[in-house]
Amino acid sequence: xxxxxxxxxxxxxxxxxxxxxxxxxxxxxxxxxxxxxxxxxxxxxxxxxxxxxxxxxxxxxxxxxxxxxxxxxxxxxxxxxxxxxxxxxxxxxxxxxxxxxxxxxxxxxxxxxxxxxxxxxxxxxxxxx
Amino acid sequence: xxxxxxxxxxxxxxxxxxxxxxxxxxxxxxxxxxxxxxxxxxxxxxxxxxxxxxxxxxxxxxxx
Numbered sequence: 001x002x003x004x005x006x007x008x009x010x011x012x013x014x015x016x017x018x019x020x021x022x023x024x025x026x027x028x029x030x031x032x033x034x035x036x037x038x039x040x041x042x043x044x045x046x047x048x049x050x051x052x053x054x055x056x057x058x059x060x061x062x063x064x065x066x067x068x069x070x071x072x073x074x075x076x077x078x079x080x081x082x083x084x085x086x087x088x089x090x091x092x093x094x095x096x097x098x099x100x101x102x103x104x105x106x107x108x109x110x111x112x113x114x115x116x117x118x119x120x121x122x123x124x125x126x127x128x129x
Numbered sequence: 130x131x132x133x134x135x136x137x138x139x140x141x142x143x144x145x146x147x148x149x150x151x152x153x154x155x156x157x158x159x160x161x162x163x164x165x166x167x168x169x170x171x172x173x174x175x176x177x178x179x180x181x182x183x184x185x186x187x188x189x190x191x192x193x
Contacts, residue, residue, distance in 0.1 A: 010132055017139035024146035025165065031172045032138040038179045039132065045186050052190055073191040081187060 007040050030092050037084065068119070074112040078105055134179070138172050 014036030021029035052073070059069045082105025089098035145168035152161035187193075 010135065014135050017135065017142075021139060021142040021146070024149065025142050025168070027169050028138060028142035028145065028172055031169075031176050032135060032142065035138055035176050035179060036135050038176070038183050039135065041183060042186065045190060049190055052192075070192075074193055077187050077191040077193060081184075 003043060007043060010036060010039060030088070033091065034088055037088070041084075068116065071113050071116045075109045078109045078112060081105070082109070134175065138175070141168050141172055144168070 014032060018029040018032050018036075021032060055072075056069065059066075082102060086098040086101045086105070089095070089101060145165055148164045149161045152158070152164060
């Protein structure tokens, strides 16, 4: 709760300061928004770590190997970075670059998930034979 | 990472804007542009370090 109040305060402050800067130096306003976002993410990192630990625990209980969990983690990390980058580009008015980032991110996420898809295909093949 | 970074960026931005206005009113447009550029580079240097630490954090978090 305290953390969320802090996040809200920083967010509103950053937006107000960014609005002040936007008139004369729009590039610095963008960097300020970026810095504020990075700070918020650093605040939320602890919670994310706990969630990741829980996921690993659940996978261990279910008897899933690390090999299966790794593509999932990779895809989540890729999607977080892709989304943040695309939104930053979009708020800078560069929708085109944002679209490129999103497409590249989707391709890389698919690439990270390829081993899983291959494992499923192999499993299906074994079941059918 | 501290909240101070955000205030620092805002302060640099306001300072750069004021300097820019003063210099361009005084007819020194080149120096006004140089000031803007210098401010941009300074802030960029600060933010780039944080971006690098974000990438490290995501890497550590998901064990990549």
